[in-house]
Amino acid sequence: MTDPAATTRTLDAFIAGLPKAELHVHQVGSASPRIVAQLAERHPGTVPADPEALVDYFRFDDFAHFIAIYLSVVELVETAEDVRLLTYEVAREMAGQQVRYAELTVTPYLSVGEKLPAEAFLEAIEDARTSAERDFGVRLRWIFDIPADFGIPAAEATASIALDHDVPGLVGFGIGGSEEGFPRSMFRDQFDRARAHGLGSVPHAGETTGPATVWDAIETLGAQRIEHGISAAQDPDLMAYLAENDITLDVCPTSNVALKVVDDLASHPLPTLVAAGVPVSINTDDPPMFGTDLNGEYAVAARLLDLDETGLARLARAAVDGAFIDETTKTTLRGEIDAYTSEWDVRT
Ligand SMILES: O=c1[nH]cnc2c1ncn2[C@@H]1O[C@H](CO)[C@@H](O)[C@H]1O
Numbered sequence: 001m002t003d004p005a006a007t008t009r010t011l012d013a014f015i016a017g018l019p020k021a022e023l024h025v026h027q028v029g030s031a032s033p034r035i036v037a038q039l040a041e042r043h044p045g046t047v048p049a050d051p052e053a054l055v056d057y058f059r060f061d062d063f064a065h066f067i068a069i070y071l072s073v074v075e076l077v078e079t080a081e082d083v084r085l086l087t088y089e090v091a092r093e094m095a096g097q098q099v100r101y102a103e104l105t106v107t108p109y110l111s112v113g114e115k116l117p118a119e120a121f122l123e124a125i126e127d128a129r130t131s132a133e134r135d136f137g138v139r140l141r142w143i144f145d146i147p148a149d150f151g152i153p154a155a156e157a158t159a160s161i162a163l164d165h166d167v168p169g170l171v172g173f174g175i176g177g178s179e180e181g182f183p184r185s186m187f188r189d190q191f192d193r194a195r196a197h198g199l200g201s202v203p204h205a206g207e208t209t210g211p212a213t214v215w216d217a218i219e220t221l222g223a224q225r226i227e228h229g230i231s232a233a234q235d236p237d238l239m240a241y242l243a244e245n246d247i248t249l250d251v252c253p254t255s256n257v258a259l260k261v262v263d264d265l266a267s268h269p270l271p272t273l274v275a276a277g278v279p280v281s282i283n284t285d286d287p288p289m290f291g292t293d294l295n296g297e298y299a300v301a302a303r304l305l306d307l308d309e310t311g312l313a314r315l316a317r318a319a320v321d322g323a324f325i326d327e328t329t330k331t332t333l334r335g336e337i338d339a340y341t342s343e344w345d346v347r348t
Contacts, residue, residue, distance in 0.1 A: 008299075014309050014344060015298045019336040021101040021319040022094070022283050022294055024227050024250035026176070028074050028107070029286025030090040036288075038085065039076040046072050058289045063208050063259050067149065067177060070286070074110045083111065083124035091132030091140060097294045101139045101323060101333055105174060105227075107147050108161045109154045118161045129169050141324065142167065143202055145174035146190065148182035159190040163197050171324035172200040174227065179209040185220040200224050200324040202250075208261055211235035218247065225250055225281075225322055230262070232278065233269030243277035248322035253300045254292040255285035270304050281319040309346040313337055 031039065033051030040049035048057055060066040077083055087104070094102055106125065112118045129140045144162045146155045155175075162170060173194035175187055184203055195201055205217035207228035214232050217223040218241070229249035232238045242249065251270055256262045262269070273280055282301045287293050292300075302312055320333045 011302055011309070011312070012295070012299060014346075015295050015302070015312060017098060017340060018298070018312060018316055019098050019100045019333070019340055020294055020298070020316050021281075021323055021333060022099050023103050023225065023248075023281045023319055023322055024105065024252055024283035024285060025102060026105045026107075026286050027087060027090065028077060028110075029070060029289055030093070030104070030284075031073060031076075031086055032089075032093055032288045035086060035089045036073060036076065038089075039073075039082060042082065043076050043078060045075070047076055054288075055291075058291070060258060060260075060289075063178070063261070066259050066289070070289070071110070074107075077111050078115065080116060080120040080124040083116075083121055084128050087125055087128035087140070088131055091128065091136050091138045094294075095132075095136035095138050099138055099294060100336060101141070101320070101325070101329070103141045103143050103172060103324065105143045105145050105176065107145050107158075107176065109147055109150065109157045112157070112161060118165060122161070122165055122167055126168055139329070141169050141171045143172035143174045143200075144170060145176045145204075146187055148175050148177040148179070148187075148204075150177075151182075152186070155187050155190045159193055162199070163193060170199065172202045174201075175203045175221075176227070177204075179205065179207065179213050184213060184216040188220045191221040195222055202227060202324075204228055206231035207256070208259075211238050214238060223247065224324075228252065228256070230256060230269050230273070233272040233276075236276070239273065239276035239278050243279070246279060248279040248281055248318070249273060250281050250283050250322070252283045252285035252290075252297065253304065254290050254297060258290040265300060265304065268304060270301065274305055279318055279322060280315075281322050282315055283319075309341070309344060313341045313346060 033054045037049045040047045112121050132138050146158045201222045202225045203217045203221050204227040206214040210231045225248045227250050253268050282297050284294050316337050
């Protein structure tokens with residue numbers, strides 16, 4: 001008989017060293033207690049600077065409460081130096097999880113303004129991007145997302161920051177925040193322009209509302225991947241469509257429990273989606289806010305999908321497949337995963 005606890009320990013060790021790509025992770029939502037404390041010291045106010053108090057502060061009643069807290073952390077990112085520090089330090093923590101490539105969802109609309117012009121914001125993230133690759137070996141790319149709750153003005157501003165500037169590393173265009181009251185089709189015009197510019201379309205949909213929002217994202221925004229998309233599990237035709245058209249869902253299991261969009265991990269629809277052949281990647285969303293990290297999410301996925309090392313390596317590869325990068329970089333990332341699995345003597 002194998003000892004289940006020993007098996008878990010082996011899988012955890014495998015996950016910890018597995019080279020990974022992350023496709024759904026928010027820039028501000030990645031600020032760890034260490035980073036938040038640094039920012040809160042610079043800008044004392046509503047957000048506790050004490051990492052222990054932050055654990056309580058990051059306990060959410062529902063999605064609306066989460067958005068309110070999220071925006072209070074956004075307020076801490078005031079200057080170009082705050083933006084640079086946040087982004088560079090997030091990459092340091094990613095490197096600790098063996099993340100080799102990340103598409104960070106950035107919401108410039110919430111930070112850019114009179115005090116922080118778009119140019120200064122963009123310079124700060126570019127500085128962090130090049131430093132992170134040099135110092136930590138983490139390749140960062142950006143998805144600029146519209147915060148839906150702020151409506152068309154936010155969509156226009158986001159499109160202009162993305163499309164009227166030269167933004168190295170920008171690969172995708174998204175939309176986050178609330179779904180209720182903000183049909184994805186509202187933002188068709190900005191997505192049309194972003195897509196014409198060559199950006200990947202990667203809206204949030206099907207997190208807090210049903211499969212109709214996922215269809216809307218596909219039909220009106222030309223979604224190539226979907227952030228969350230978990231309510232697709234309620235619609236077999238939609239799952240078949242996602243599978244046939246190779247549309248990846250960037251799933252974040254612990255986030256869904258923390259924001260109470262699913263009751264508990266045991267009832268998470270991930271197994272239903274995978275059984276229907278829907279491509280999925282595993283992600284954290286806003287890791288410290290949900291008390292998780294990418295290794296933790298891979299462990300959750302292993303439990304939910306009953307995966308061994310081979311299955312986990314396949315998950316890591318699925319994220320590379322869905323990434324908005326060139327084939328050469330994909331080949332490099334796949335090579336790193338393969339080299340690791342052969343070290344572990346894992347059949348793939
Ligand atoms: O899980 C999530 N769902 C939706 N939006 C999110 C999530 N995590 C972070 N944001 C962020 O919430 C902000 C408020 O509009 C947006 O910046 C969005 O990117």
